[in-house]
Amino acid sequence: MSSASNRTFSDLGLSKWLVDALTSMAIRKPSNIQSACIPKILAGHDCIGGARTGSGKTIAFAAPILEKLSRDPYGICALILSPTRELSLQIAEQISALGTSMGIKHAIVVGGMDIISQALALQNRPHIVIATPGRLADLIRSSPEIVEGFRRLHYLVLDEADRLLTPGFADDLDECTSILPPADKRQTLLFTATITPAVTQLKDRPDVSNRLPVFMHAGPSASSIAIPATLSQKYLFIPSHVREAYLYTILTISENEKKSAIVFVNRTRTAEVLRQTLRLMEVRVTALHSEIPQRERTDSLGRFRAEAARVLIATDVASRGLDIPTVELVINFDIPADPDDYIHRVGRTARARRQGESISIVTENDVERIQAIEERVGKKMEIYDAVTETKVIAESLQQVSNARREALMNMEKEKFGEKRNARKKRALLEAGGGGHRKSRR
Secondary structure, eight states, X not given: OOOGGGOOTTTTTOOHHHHHHHHHTTOOSOOHHHHHHHHHHHTTOOEEEEOOTTXXXXXXXXXXXXXXXXXXXXXXXEEEEXXXXXXXXXXXXXXXXHHGXXXXXXXXXOTTSOHHHHHHHHHTOOSEEEEOHHHHHHHHHHOGGGGGGGTTOOEEEEETHHHHTSGGGHHHHHHHHTTSOOGGGSEEEEEESSOOHHHHHGGGOXXXXXXXXXXXXXXXXXXXXXXXXXXXXXXXEOOGGGHHHHHHHHHHSTTTTTOOEEEEOSSHHHHHHHHHHHHHTTOOEEEXXXXXXXXXXXXXXXXXXXXXXXXXXXXXXXXXXXXXXXXXXXXXXXXXXXXXXXXXXXXXXXXXGOOEEEEEEEOTTOHXXXXXXXXXXXXXXXXXXXXXXHHHHHHTHHHHHHXXXXXXXXXXXXXXXXXXXXXXXXXXXXXXXXXXXXXXX
């Protein structure tokens, strides 16, 4: 048998048509997680797969599912659940690319799209369903006729399992799994960059594990979530009221002016302020956050992938799973409260052994968060010295301040956030004022 480092996809048990499809996507050699998990999944084991972002986890579960379907195509064979619409759409893209030659049909069930069309698509029995738990749970409740299509399902996949197994998803996840065959009649595949105790504990639960022993692959950094060796981590310590000017300067200095960059923020309002401010400063920018309609979110991602927009302003809807190989720079405009969120954010660059850089804009309010992040990743950040106070004051502070003021005026005219507030009020009324309904991811 070939050594792990020399194994091919054929060695793993995949058919020639699938190997050819992978080759056409420039995927010629299995990654560690693919080499470890594909044969075990093909052999019928449940699987918990952990590896750092950018290591090829999607192919690790998609390839054996497609292999199974090519041998025995029928109804809904697999349900793939992910925490966000964007990740669901990306998974669907890969499955579509891999399964085209075999006529594999898939359906996407996520919020922000027409729910009636999605119900009809499920009644047509696609081979693979890619969904967010909230929207699929809604469909189960409102369209019980779709339930029968899941009764012969063979695979349940939880992608970014650590996030799906948090309390916020619990009710919807239970609703989704309630219509599936019992655990001993299906394979359950969990994939994550973060193997949390909640993920590990599933290994020994009889309601989750299959009749065969669960295979667990915790690759390098799966539990410790190490930062890629090719990633340079830096920070800039500045007063909070000048962050926008420093951000603009970082993005436009000569060494960064052509780089593809993602700027992460903690709030949708901040994302919109930065989008409009940078656009007024003639930066090619787009945004991704929950206040943007789904169609526009898809268009924003498309523009960024195609490099029509050089900068993507995003909340954490873009921090997990999204694979955009051209990203060279990640900027944390806001520091996340959870160190793991930081790791997932900076994991959008330095993927597949490419070089990448992250810059965290640290203010007087962020010191404890940065210390927690450094302790989590086991490494101190370096000072980013390419942008100085003198440069910012001389070249951009006043212009950016003016642009920000205009952006805020535009947002007020557009009544930004009013739709969201209206939805919250409506949800409170529907709940009788005594609680709130979870937003559909």
